[in-house]
Amino acid sequence: MGLPQAIHRMTAEQFSAWELNEPERHEFFRGEVFKIFAMGGARREHNDVTGNCYSALKSHLRGTPCRPFMNDMKVHVQKTGDLFYPDVLVTCDPRDLAAVLEMKHPKLIIEVLSPSTATFDRGDKFLTYRMIDALEEYALVDPHSKTFEVYRRQPNGADWLLSPGRVEQGLELKSVALTIPADALFENV
Numbered sequence: 440m441g442l443p444q445a446i447h448r449m450t451a452e453q454f455s456a457w458e459l460n461e462p463e464r465h466e467f468f469r470g471e472v473f474k475i476f477a478m479g480g481a482r483r484e485h486n487d488v489t490g491n492c493y494s495a496l497k498s499h500l501r502g503t504p505c506r507p508f509m510n511d512m513k514v515h516v517q518k519t520g521d522l523f524y525p526d527v528l529v530t531c532d533p534r535d536l537a538a539v540l541e542m543k544h545p546k547l548i549i550e551v552l553s554p555s556t557a558t559f560d561r562g563d564k565f566l567t568y569r570m571i572d573a574l575e576e577y578a579l580v581d582p583h584s585k586t587f588e589v590y591r592r593q594p595n596g597a598d599w600l601l602s603p604g605r606v607e608q609g610l611e612l613k614s615v616a617l618t619i620p621a622d623a624l625f626e627n628v
Contacts, residue, residue, distance in 0.1 A: 451520035455540070464511070467522040468563070475524060484582040487627045488551045489526045492580070492610075495619045496529060505531035505615065508542065515541040518570040526551045529615055532573060544573035547614045552581045565590065569599065575614040582628050585621070 449457065454467040464475045489509055496507035509527045516522070522541065525548045530536065532544035548568055550560045560579060568577055569592075577599075580587040587604035591613065604610055609620040 451515065451522060454522060455515075464524055466524060467520070468567070469519075469521065482553065482582075484628045485526075485551050485553055488580055488582045488624065489549075491624055491626055492527045492549050492551075492619065495617065495623060496527065496612075496615065499617045500529065500615065503531075504533075504536075505529055505546065506536060513541045514545055514548065514568075514571070515543050516567050516570055517543055519567055521567050523564065523567075525549065530573075543571075545571065546573055547576045547578070547612060548574065549578040549580060552579055552583075554583075557581070572596075576612060578610065578612065580610070580624065582625065585625050585628065587624070 448471065449467075451467060454465075454472060457472075458465055458467075466473045466475060493507055493509040500507060507527060507529045510524060512524070512528065513522050514525055514528060525545075527547075527549040528542060528545040529547040530542050530545045532546075535542045535544050550556075550564070552560055557579075565577055568574055575592050577590040578587060579589075585606065587610050589602045589604065589611065590599045591602060592598075593600055602611070606621040609618045610624050611618045
């Protein structure tokens with residue numbers, strides 16, 4: 440997450456309308472606007488891992504009712520009004536597949552960590568994402584240490600279980616029945 444911008448508080452609807460005319464992407468959290476990459480943009484490793492995840496998911500989900508999206512598709516957490524741009528998301532919900540700007544029912548979200556976002560991605564962002572009823576898995580991938588972890592919603596709907604990734608087994612995404620081998624996940628990193 441970037442730095443807060445010098446604008447007054449607004450609603451999610453006001454933010455969405457405002458951002459349509461902005462040349463850069465922003466996230467909306469707790470009534471504040473944050474410019475993405477305010478500290479200089481993503482590193483090549485971040486882009487490689489994001490692309491590798493997206494490519495594996497796109498190939499795997501071809502012919503199914505599910506679609507992956509990356510970087511430029513917003514997730515609107517309806518219960519809080521917050522809006523984020525996850526690195527990769529998968530939705531199977533027909534309402535999302537008909538949407539133009541915002542997904543509201545992702546099944547899977549993947550965030551590729553960077554030193555400036557890791558704490559937020561693991562903390563407040565994950566707490567907010569957990570309020571999406573359709574979300575089954577939240578994966579965090581660290582291109583620097585070449586590690587990953589997956590949080591899975593448990594059958595009671597309220598609890599989440601952390602599955603630390605094992606590089607030798609690859610990134611297992613049960614929500615979409617896909618395992619991405621570590622060498623494919625971290626290709627070119």
